[in-house]
Structures are given as C-alpha cells and as structure tokens.
Amino acid sequence: MADDVTTILPDPVLGARHEAERRAVAAAIAIPAHVVQAKGHGHAGTAMAMAPLAHVLFQRILRHDPADPMWEGRDRFVLSAGHASLLLYTQLHLTGYDLSLADVAASRQLDARTPGHPELGHTPGVEMSTGPLGQGVASAVGIALAARRDEALHGVGTGLFDPTVFVLAGDGCLQEGVSSEASSLAGTLGLENLVLIWDDNRITIDGGTDDAFSEDVRARYAAYGWRVLEVDDFRDLAGIERTLDEARTRSGRPTLVAVRSVIGAPSTRIGGTPAAHSGGFGDEEVAAVKTALGFAADATLDDLVTEDALAETRSALERGRRLHEEWRSAYERWMEEAPGAVMMRRCSGVASWAPDEGFAGSLAVEAGLGAIDEVAAPEEGASVATRATNGKVIQALQAWGGLLGGSADLSGSTSVAVPGEAMSATNPGGDFVHFGIREHAMAAMLSGIALHGLWRPYASTYLAFSDYQRPALRLQALMGLPVIHVYTHDSVAVGEDGPTHQPVEQTAALRTIPGLDVVRPADGAEVIAAWRRILAQPTGPTALVLSRQGVPGLPERAELDAAVAHGGYVAWQHGEGDALAIVATGSEVQLALAAARTLADEGVAVRVVSMPCVEWFEAAPAEWRDAVLPPTLRARVAVEAGRGDAWWRWVGLDGRVVSIDEFGESGAGDQVMARRGMTVDAVLAAAREVLPA
Amino acid sequence: MADDVTTILPDPVLGARHEAERRAVAAAIAIPAHVVQAKGHGHAGTAMAMAPLAHVLFQRILRHDPADPMWEGRDRFVLSAGHASLLLYTQLHLTGYDLSLADVAASRQLDARTPGHPELGHTPGVEMSTGPLGQGVASAVGIALAARRDEALHGVGTGLFDPTVFVLAGDGCLQEGVSSEASSLAGTLGLENLVLIWDDNRITIDGGTDDAFSEDVRARYAAYGWRVLEVDDFRDLAGIERTLDEARTRSGRPTLVAVRSVIGAPSTRIGGTPAAHSGGFGDEEVAAVKTALGFAADATLDDLVTEDALAETRSALERGRRLHEEWRSAYERWMEEAPGAVMMRRCSGVASWAPDEGFAGSLAVEAGLGAIDEVAAPEEGASVATRATNGKVIQALQAWGGLLGGSADLSGSTSVAVPGEAMSATNPGGDFVHFGIREHAMAAMLSGIALHGLWRPYASTYLAFSDYQRPALRLQALMGLPVIHVYTHDSVAVGEDGPTHQPVEQTAALRTIPGLDVVRPADGAEVIAAWRRILAQPTGPTALVLSRQGVPGLPERAELDAAVAHGGYVAWQHGEGDALAIVATGSEVQLALAAARTLADEGVAVRVVSMPCVEWFEAAPAEWRDAVLPPTLRARVAVEAGRGDAWWRWVGLDGRVVSIDEFGESGAGDQVMARRGMTVDAVLAAAREVLPA
Numbered sequence A, B: 001m002a003d004d005v006t007t008i009l010p011d012p013v014l015g016a017r018h019e020a021e022r023r024a025v026a027a028a029i030a031i032p033a034h035v036v037q038a039k040g041h042g043h044a045g046t047a048m049a050m051a052p053l054a055h056v057l058f059q060r061i062l063r064h065d066p067a068d069p070m071w072e073g074r075d076r077f078v079l080s081a082g083h084a085s086l087l088l089y090t091q092l093h094l095t096g097y098d099l100s101l102a103d104v105a106a107s108r109q110l111d112a113r114t115p116g117h118p119e120l121g122h123t124p125g126v127e128m129s130t131g132p133l134g135q136g137v138a139s140a141v142g143i144a145l146a147a148r149r150d151e152a153l154h155g156v157g158t159g160l161f162d163p164t165v166f167v168l169a170g171d172g173c174l175q176e177g178v179s180s181e182a183s184s185l186a187g188t189l190g191l192e193n194l195v196l197i198w199d200d201n202r203i204t205i206d207g208g209t210d211d212a213f214s215e216d217v218r219a220r221y222a223a224y225g226w227r228v229l230e231v232d233d234f235r236d237l238a239g240i241e242r243t244l245d246e247a248r249t250r251s252g253r254p255t256l257v258a259v260r261s262v263i264g265a266p267s268t269r270i271g272g273t274p275a276a277h278s279g280g281f282g283d284e285e286v287a288a289v290k291t292a293l294g295f296a297a298d299a300t301l302d303d304l305v306t307e308d309a310l311a312e313t314r315s316a317l318e319r320g321r322r323l324h325e326e327w328r329s330a331y332e333r334w335m336e337e338a339p340g341a342v343m344m345r346r347c348s349g350v351a352s353w354a355p356d357e358g359f360a361g362s363l364a365v366e367a368g369l370g371a372i373d374e375v376a377a378p379e380e381g382a383s384v385a386t387r388a389t390n391g392k393v394i395q396a397l398q399a400w401g402g403l404l405g406g407s408a409d410l411s412g413s414t415s416v417a418v419p420g421e422a423m424s425a426t427n428p429g430g431d432f433v434h435f436g437i438r439e440h441a442m443a444a445m446l447s448g449i450a451l452h453g454l455w456r457p458y459a460s461t462y463l464a465f466s467d468y469q470r471p472a473l474r475l476q477a478l479m480g481l482p483v484i485h486v487y488t489h490d491s492v493a494v495g496e497d498g499p500t501h502q503p504v505e506q507t508a509a510l511r512t513i514p515g516l517d518v519v520r521p522a523d524g525a526e527v528i529a530a531w532r533r534i535l536a537q538p539t540g541p542t543a544l545v546l547s548r549q550g551v552p553g554l555p556e557r558a559e560l561d562a563a564v565a566h567g568g569y570v571a572w573q574h575g576e577g578d579a580l581a582i583v584a585t586g587s588e589v590q591l592a593l594a595a596a597r598t599l600a601d602e603g604v605a606v607r608v609v610s611m612p613c614v615e616w617f618e619a620a621p622a623e624w625r626d627a628v629l630p631p632t633l634r635a636r637v638a639v640e641a642g643r644g645d646a647w648w649r650w651v652g653l654d655g656r657v658v659s660i661d662e663f664g665e666s667g668a669g670d671q672v673m674a675r676r677g678m679t680v681d682a683v684l685a686a687a688r689e690v691l692p693a
Helices: A019-039 A045-049 A051-061 A082-095 A101-105 A135-155 A171-175 A177-188 A217-223 A237-247 A283-292 A307-313 A315-337 A340-349 A362-373 A386-400 A439-452 A463-479 A506-511 A524-536 A560-565 A586-601 A614-619 A622-628 A645-651 A669-675 A680-690 B019-039 B045-049 B051-061 B082-095 B101-105 B135-155 B171-175 B177-188 B217-223 B237-247 B283-292 B307-313 B315-337 B340-349 B362-373 B386-400 B439-452 B463-479 B506-511 B524-536 B560-565 B586-601 B614-619 B622-628 B645-651 B669-675 B680-690
Strands: A076-079 A165-169 A194-200 A227-231 A255-260 A352-354 A358-360 A383-385 A403-407 A456-462 A484-488 A517-519 A542-545 A550-552 A569-574 A580-584 A606-610 A636-639 A656-658 B076-079 B165-169 B194-200 B227-231 B255-260 B352-354 B358-360 B383-385 B403-407 B456-462 B484-488 B517-519 B542-545 B550-552 B569-574 B580-584 B606-610 B636-639 B656-658
Touching: A019 A045, A019 A051, A019 A082, A019 A101, A019 A283, A019 A307, A045 A051, A045 A082, A051 A082, A051 A165, A051 A237, A051 A315, A076 A082, A076 A135, A082 A101, A082 A307, A082 A315, A135 A165, A135 A171, A135 A177, A135 A194, A135 A340, A135 A439, A135 A463, A165 A171, A171 A177, A171 A194, A177 A439, A177 B177, A194 A217, A217 A227, A217 A255, A217 B217, A227 A237, A237 A255, A307 A315, A315 A340, A362 A386, A362 A524, A383 A386, A386 A403, A386 A484, A386 A524, A403 A439, A439 A456, A439 A463, A456 A463, A463 A484, A463 A506, A463 A542, A463 B463, A506 A517, A506 A542, A506 A645, A517 A524, A517 A614, A524 A542, A524 A560, A550 A586, A560 A569, A569 A586, A569 A622, A580 A586, A580 A645, A580 A680, A586 A606, A586 A636, A586 A680, A636 A645, A636 A680, A645 A656, A645 B645, A656 A680, B019 B045, B019 B051, B019 B082, B019 B101, B019 B283, B019 B307, B045 B051, B045 B082, B051 B082, B051 B165, B051 B237, B051 B315, B076 B082, B076 B135, B082 B101, B082 B307, B082 B315, B135 B165, B135 B171, B135 B177, B135 B194, B135 B340, B135 B439, B135 B463, B165 B171, B171 B177, B171 B194, B177 B439, B194 B217, B217 B227, B217 B255, B227 B237, B237 B255, B307 B315, B315 B340, B362 B386, B362 B524, B383 B386, B386 B403, B386 B484, B386 B524, B403 B439, B439 B456, B439 B463, B456 B463, B463 B484, B463 B506, B463 B542, B506 B517, B506 B542, B506 B645, B517 B524, B517 B614, B524 B542, B524 B560, B550 B586, B560 B569, B569 B586, B569 B622, B580 B586, B580 B645, B580 B680, B586 B606, B586 B636, B586 B680, B636 B645, B636 B680, B645 B656, B656 B680
Parallel strands: A076 A165, A165 A194, A194 A255, A227 A255, A403 A456, A456 A484, A484 A542, A517 A542, A580 A606, A580 A636, A636 A656, B076 B165, B165 B194, B194 B255, B227 B255, B403 B456, B456 B484, B484 B542, B517 B542, B580 B606, B580 B636, B636 B656
Antiparallel strands: A352 A358, A383 A550, A569 A606, B352 B358, B383 B550, B569 B606
16 A cells, blocks of 8 residues: 555554454544544644554553653653644543543643643653654654663663654654754664654645655665665554564664555545645534544544543553553562662662653762862963863763763864763763764754753754754753753854854854753853753753853852852952943953953942853842842943843943944954954943943 | 775876876865965865865866856856865866965965855855855755756756756765755755765764764665766766766756765875864875875975966866857847847846845846835734735735745745746746745755845745754855745744744844844735835845734834834824833734823823834934934833843833743633733833833
8 A cells, every 4th residue: 555545545444453442543533633623723634644553552562651651661752743742642541641531622722731732741641842843853863862872771681771762753854854864863873762653644734745855765764774664554553563563673773664644534525635734624524534434423522432442542551550560570670680880870870850850869960069079170360261171071970970962073172072982883882972963963862862861961062053953952941951052162263264153143042042041151160160050950951152262260259159050240349339340251251351450440340240141140039130230330331252132131221232243254263353342442442431421 | 996995095196187287186185285284274184185076177067267257157166065165265276266376375364365164255256155064055956946947947948047056065064954955855856957076085073974974875865866976086087077077967866976085185194084174284294295296395385386287277267268158159149039028037027146246137126116016005903914915925026026935835824825836847947946844955045046146035934943944044144145034923923833833032033143134024014115125125134024813904104115124113103202112023013002002092102113123223324213212212111022132222221121031832822922921911011110200
C-alpha cells in the first residue's frame, strides 16, 4: 500500500485482535473528528489518520505507566507535529492518564488542561511543548543522546536507563532545517534508541507535497546513516506493531519509520485533502465518518467510547503497573549491586530535574557550588576576557559532573573546551558533545537533555549566532527548562570578522524573550557570582553573554554574590547626595567607571550601577531596586555596546543612552568600538548633558 | 583521489596549460597564506585549497566582465563560506576588477575595501554579504529561482537571462539547516541553473567532520533530486574545468560538485588540520609553502604576482569584454524582436534594483502605486483584519507584476494567496512560490530574489515564526535589500493555537535589527498607506506585522499617507492644551481610542498617537516628532500587545506602558487578550495614573 494510497479505502481499522479493540481504535479515530467539528476549530486530520498507530504505540509498544506519568523507566513519546494534540490527548484519556473525556472535549478552551498544542506541565503524559515545527524532532534527539549516555555511564547491561525515544513528525517537521541538523547528528552519534515516525501523508496546508517537498525522505535519512523502516498500511494494527517492534530493536542507528497515510481518513470527502488539516469536516461528513467506523451517525462523544473499548484501552494501566514494578525490582537490585560510585553519581552526585520541581537535590547543587569555589576571580585591573573566566567555571563544573554540553564547532574560541572525549557512536558515555555547525539543533537538543532530567545542559556559540536558535530558545523559556547558553564575542569588539560576526542587536533581542535570563557580566568576578545564582536556580533558561576581549577586573565589591543575584548593584560610588547614576553592563562597565572617576575628580556625586541581568533586577525587591537606582535620582546614563532602545526604561526621557544602534564593520575591535561611540569620552559627554546645571 | 586524500601530496598545481598559468595559480594559493601570516589573523586554509578551482572558475567558466561587475548578463558567484574571503578577493584582483593587491593586503583593516567577510557594496564583484554559514547557499537558491523565472518569462530560447549561479560552500554551510531547506526546495523546483560547489575538506574548527558530520552528503543531495558530480583532484585545473563545464550544462536538476580537498595545501605541517582554518601558519611554514609553489622562500606579496602570471589572469578582461559584447548584441536583437509586451514588462514594467541605486525606475514604482490606488480601505468601524486588507494590496500588486513571492505553506491564512500557478520544475515562469514549511530558507531566498534585481520579493508566515528567520533578516538588513516580510497573527489574539503560536516578543525583537523597518498598521487604511511608502522606498527590508482578527476602521484621518510615512501621527485628538498622549500600534490603537473617548467625555485634553513604524518615526524631522509628541507633554501611556520594554523610551519614567510581557495561553483570542491585560479598562487605569492630579 505504501506507494499507491490515492483514494480512501474502506476498512478504517485492520488487524484488531477482537471487536473491543477495533471499537477502541474506531473511537480514537472518531474523537478528534467529533471534537473539532463540535468546536468549529482545531486539527483533526492527522489525529484521525495516526490513531491506529498511536493505539498500537500506547497499548503494545511504549513502556509507560499511565498512573505515574513521570516514571523514570518510561519510554518517551514526543509529538513533534504538535497541532495533532488530539491524537495524544485521546490516547492519554483512553489509556488511563488523569485526563477525562470532558478534558479532551474542552480542548483549546481557556483554562482547559488540553491546550491547542501540547504544553509541558499542563497535561500529564505530555513530555514537551511542541507546535513550532521541527522542534520536537530536534529535542527528541537531545533526549535520546542524554538517555544513551545515562545507560552507558550508569546502567550498562541492565537496560534500566535505556528508554526508547519515539517522536512523531509530519512533512512540516521534516522540511524544517532544525530537524535536518538534528537528524544528521543523530546519525553520526548512532542514537539507536531513537525512533522517528514520519506521517507521510503527502499533504500540507497549501497543497500536495509535490509542490514544495518532492525529495526522497527515505533516501535522505539513509544518507544520514539511519535505518529506514516502513509501515505498509497505516490502518493495520498488526503491521504497525511488527514495524514498531523492529524499530525499537537496537541496530546501532536511529530508525525512521515511514507511514504512508491518508490525512483525515476514513472521511471520503475531506480525507486526503489539505482541508483535512484544520477545521471541522462538516456535520454530514463527521456523521459519515462515524458510520464508517461502526458508530451511529449521531453518536455523542460518550457514545464513541463504549464500555468494552474503554476496558480494553485501560488495560494499559495494568500493563504499566507491571512494567513499572519489574523496572522497580531491577532498579533496586542495581542500587544494591552497582558500584557505589556509579550509584551515588547517578542518584545524588549530579543535578536532576523534573518539570514540577525544577532541579532538585540540594546535595548536587551544593557540590556544584563547591566546585565553583575553586575558581579564582581575576584581580583588580587584570585584563581577562569574561569568556576565559567562564571557561574556568565550566571546567570546574565538568569535574563535578552535573553539566552536559558542548559547542557548535567553537569550543576553543568560546572557551568551553573541557578535558576528556567527545560523545560518539562508539563512546556514548563521552564527556561532551560536538554539536557540529548546527546552532539551532544544538539549542533544541539542550531542551531534550534537560527534559531527560539528569544533567544541566549548556552549549556555546558566538552571540551573533544566537539568531539561529531563537525558536528553540523560546520553547525552552516557555517550558522553563534550566539550560545554559554560553554566548561569547558579545559586541563589535569582535573586530576583524566584521558586521556579520559582530552582535549589535542580539543582547537586546534575547531580553525580549519572556523567562529567559540574559546575563552580561562586567568582569570575571561577576561571571563567578552569576554562575552561583544560575546553579542555585532550579528552572528557566539563561543566556550568558561574554566578551571575547579582555576586560579589567573591577575594584573589589562587598557581597558580590548577592549583588549579582539581584541583577544590578552599585559597583562604585563617590560622594554624598546623588547627582548622577551611570548604568552599564559587561565590557562597558569599565567605561562607566572611568567616566565616573573623572567626574568624581570634579566633585560630582556619582554612582556606577553594574546591571548584569535586567531580568534579575526586575525581580529584585523594590527596596533593592530603589536603593540601587533611587527614584529621585533622575540624572541617568545607560551604556551598552548594542541596541539601546530598551535602556530608556531605566533612564527616562531626561536621560541618555550610549549605545550602538547600527551594524559594525570590519577592523580592529578597539577601533570599531571607538568608531561606534563606545568611549569614555562619549559617556562623559552624555553624563554632562544630564547633570543638573 | 576523491577518497584517499589523507596526506599532503606534492605538485600543488596540476594541469596548467603553460608556465604562466601555473604561476598564476601558485600566486593565488600563496597570497592568502602570505596575507594572513603578515597580519596574524584571518582565514587562509580554504582560500589556498580552493585557489585552483577559483582560478578555473574565474578564467574559464564564469561569464563575467571584470570591467563591469554589474553586467546584467553575468553568471553569479556566491561565496557562502564567507570566511574564505581572500579566495574571492585574490581572484577579483588577479582578473582585473578594481581591487589592488594593496587592497587585498589590507584585508580586515578598518576602512579596507576587503572586509573580513565579503560585503555587498564594499567590493566590486562581491554578489552578496556572507559569513553566517548556510546563508549564501540559501540565497543562491533564490537568485537561481529568480533567474530561471526571468528566462522563462522574457528570454525563452535566447539564453539572455539565463545565468548560472555558482555557490561555494564548506562543511559548515552544509550542516546548517537553512541550506538543507533551500537545497530540498531547489531540487523540487528543478533549478538546473544552480551549481553548488562543496569544499569537502573533512575538517571543521573543532576537529574532523567524523566527529559530528559523518553523513553521506552526496547521497543526501541525490535524495533532494540533485545531480552529483565530482572533482577528482582539487589541484588539477583540467579536471576541475571538465567537471565545472559539465556542471553548468542544463540537466533539469541543480548540481552538486563535490571537491575532496586538503585545507591549507600545500602546507605539509598545518595543511589538512583544523589549525589551517584560522590564523597564520607561521613564518617557516609560509616560506615552505612558497618554496613548494616555486617562489622564493622570502617572496614578498609583489614577488608572488609575476608579470607573466598577471598577464595571464588579466586576459579575463578581454574574455569578459567579448562575452559582454556578444551578450549586448543578442540583447539588442531581443529588444527589437521580442514581443513588445514582453520587452516592456522586463525593461520598465516592473521594478528593478541594484545595490548602488536601490529600486530604480520611477515608471515601475508609479505603476505599482497606481495598482494600490485600486484597493479600497475598509470604512470606519468596519471590522476587517489588517491581513485581509494587506491581501488585497498583494493581489493588486501581483497584477502589476513587480512582486515575486509566496508563503511558507500559509498562503491562505496569511492572506497572500494570488491567482495563477505556483512556480515549479515544469513551470519556472509561475506566478508565486510555494516555499514549503521552511521559513528560514524562504527569508534567505528573498535576499537572492532581490539580488537578482528584477522583482521586489515578499514572503509570508505567522509572526511567531519570524524567529526562524532572523539570521537571514539580519543579513538582508545589513545589505539593505528591499524585501517585504508579511507577518500575520500578530498577538496573543491568535487564540486557541496557544502560546507557541502567539507572538509576544517578536515585534519588539524585530525592532532591534538595525535597518529593518517594522510596520504594524492599526487598520486597513494604514496598511494601504504603509505600502505606498514601502513601494516608494528603494532599499531596506520591511516587516509588515498584521492582525489575524478583525480591527475596526479608525475615524478618517487627513493626509494619512504622509502621516504613516512619518511613522507616527496624531490619529485622534480632543480638547485644547495637552494633558495626555496615548501611543499605540496595530490592534491596540482601538483600545487607546476607546480610552481616550472616555477621558474626553470627562473633559481631558487627550491625543491618540498611532505609531505604525517606530523606525520611520525616528527618521522623521524633529518638528514632526515634536508636533506628534510635544516634549512638554509628559503624561504618556504606550499600549502594545507585546513586550513593552522599549516603549518606555517614548513615555519616560513617569509614563506607563500597557504591554504583554509574558507568554500567552490557549483559549479564545479575545479572552486571552483580556487576561493578558489588553483592555480599555487597563489603558484607562494607566492613563489616570499618569494624568496630572
């Protein structure tokens, strides 16, 4: 059937073991059709076509326990085609997760537990938030990578920590570059625990895939080094089971399962057309679908889920309990028999994270903070790039063992190189990841590593290339995942590589993402202090924005950890009575300080506010903020080597912002900085303009 | 040799026709080594290894005229591996472009004509700015697409408008998802005029490509539907010529030319290692390279370019003159013989653009403006989505013929569907492009279409997915390309699809890109006025940010075209003496207006400022800005359904910003807007807080 599905065939469900199972699958097909028609919006077509496969997956293949969605030994299922959320919600309900049929019916309503696209933390059994296409595929690669490392380091031979990661993707996901990047790397890394199910329905919103996607996807994945399997008939439960069963066998390669399907089947009028992607099929057609599935044409939602069908699907609870218990016994044996160091490392020696708790295990955090204590801050005046101090912290934490990450082919120049060996197909327990020149997939994979739960993930590239990562950054901010992005070469001071490599707008643009903490330390001491807060903070992504060039160590500051943790603080002050505040971040704090010292020599009462993290400062108590920037102090200047628009928030209509609002140019870094106005003189001039006459 | 290059071989140049040519190629290899060593920074390795190929390309293959870099009949060469800029600069100098050897030596210095990465407009012969990896490949696909359409519509059979587009990429470019997206589409569209030369050097900065890129690139491109050719020996001029000659033959498919090379050859100590990617090879090794190439070990830059070699390479001038003249004769015949309508359409009926002039041809712009006149603005109070009015403008301009674009599989819901047929392999003269679900490549391809020069390109997707496009947006802003991005579904009012599809930070984030105009019209009349300015503006990219939901037509405004063209204007005003200004954009102007009317009823002198484009407002004369927002008027409120940080710039420390600073949620759009504080009451409350007591 794989190559000749052009019309809708009869027999919407094949290969059921008995009538109750047939009815269960029929219900799973009918529910999305009914719900979308009842609401007048939503996405039924893929949820209908993939219902037989989802049934087999959730009933016969996936190791999961509906009574304990977070069971550590579970396989993972990521719905990368997030618009087909009803596919997942229907299975979660039918197999006995804490999700009622009324919840499913309420899909897409405000406060429903079933949002339009799956959201982590909103629905038990949802492994990650998806919707923007391609992201689920790339993050699933990250989960698989982390799981494989876990098994290699801790579970060898037991299979205890060796879940299979299933991800369901449509044509859209496979057209997105981020999935290409991640799939290529998955092939190189031999992620044999990864199964990508591709709904090959040959339809996109604008028409058939021939219009824009005529490539041979199977051959492409073979070129990536994947095993390619086929489901011959998307309606045939037995055939689906055979293929998925083979797919989860370890072959040394990730597996693509191609499923040639008909979107919206068994609808004969809408099915197989782009109209099946979105919106109701019409009352008449939904009635026809129900009839074709063996239900009354006017069956209600409750009518669709017959008692025998529900009894059949709810056997997943018993199956899950059994799998869970077997795993628990094996786990307890492992606890007794595994070398103590291995057991300790996994259970308490490293961070571990869960969506509802964040990074738990104070032991792990304490140990990490202890590791940071080993890093010495550069001395006052010593010129050290913040990327360099950051590299020392990463190395200290690498020895601690709670981090997992790497770089997009820039480990040297971003200073995140650590001792040890790279992860590879033959060395899944390696010390770090060569992500390749794939910034976007790297960021999305960090989400997967965080979701796996054992390591705090980090990655590095140049700040200018954070642009490549934004869809993944946004999703991890939405999910609140505690990932760390190291961005170096943070201004036009990058120099000779020119404007394509000189960030100007990236820091400002990153700050617009809700929930992403953007930290731009002024010197090595601030880097270290920032890491203390980041490590102690259980949730949420962080962008660490670091200099390529050396910056002088600032004068010693009292209680710097607390000051940095509050996002902004008075780094230097002269005189009584406030006349002027100069607010700056990163490498520009030295300009602020030099200007302030000149003004102080002239008798001006001036304070320099270093504000490494605007988000932390916003979240600080009002008293702290008012002490740092007294509301009555209106003579204010802000300095940052990047787009300055948002800094007006802190200086007001009477203030001044010294910023870089146009692209840089190729040349020596200090010369470019000067030409773009990043000088002590420019700060001084701005200060004199705002000082009371 | 393709599979066994593991050590550096002798004979750095093979197959030269005579000694002068050998010396010319030797010089092209030695120049980058010398220059980078002399400066202590830069990228020599790829420029050295690819020098024989570049020589053959510029001497024997590429149709170009060094005396007229913008000759319309030229082939195109895009250096996607932009760090190898010395490869290009060296050829430009040797073949007689207006670029001296001193210019080449000054590479990467401030004000040099040879920046670290190629920049459009800085150096004659540079076709686009490159550096961020993958972008050149994707934009070259856009150039090829536009050229193929040009030939199909205007030049059929003459070959007059049928350039071959060559693009040189390294492993990094091919790892980036954007090149995967574009390459897949190039296969579907059968862009037989595209030749992608892949420098298969098996080295990346962090190590060998086996670490992260073990895929079979040749098989992947075959899966995309490409023809795959091989250069057997990267040093062999004759072999290179044979392959490139075949590559430019039209086969119905794009062509990948794989060149197995040794980075940094003929260096034996550094060549073939990651160290060859960046930085000097050391004095001793550069001397060894020179010796191996037949030069004195201490040869200066001038010594490298011998008189006979330069005479040889400068024959490109004569070759170019001849090619140019032949083309000119054929062009003149075409002018006489082509059907008048075809000739007129190409020569004056549509826009045409060049880097130094922008969109020229007032005839074309006049005609476009005339087409816009046909579009009626919705009446006051009529609820019409701004995406809908925008769709009418696109349709009117499609009939005009000066636009070329399409959508990333959302032509219906972004309202850019136009009559006619999609471009395809068999219909290269089609009316629009199905870009597929490839937002990033779509944006990069727009750059290519603009660079081709015949059409003003546009594309559409949801605003939330502009995140996928930022690296391409940045490059086109840097190049000043006049492309138009239509972004619909512009706030949490998107509703049920939930936070992954609800933009919150995107408008603010787009505004951070220097040179990108972000336009968010309040109603249909503003949409039409905005298009007038966009069409009349010869350079620079625009993001048109549009609502999914209906917005009421605002009360009639005098001289709206000029008002919108100034970026911000007083849309409604009550009372004498200014007490309050409410600034808003897009769908929130109606909230501002409703609040203002309530306050006006209470006797408050209040103005509503609609600010569809902050960038245009910034660029407006000071008198205009002061008239719209009088400096003395300090009671100000800004309203926008998105991140508000940058709005403080316009309201000051005493103002208020009514904004959405966290993610949305799934639910009916109006309910989500209300829950996120986008209500008349919220605007009123903010206004009352800032009003003088």
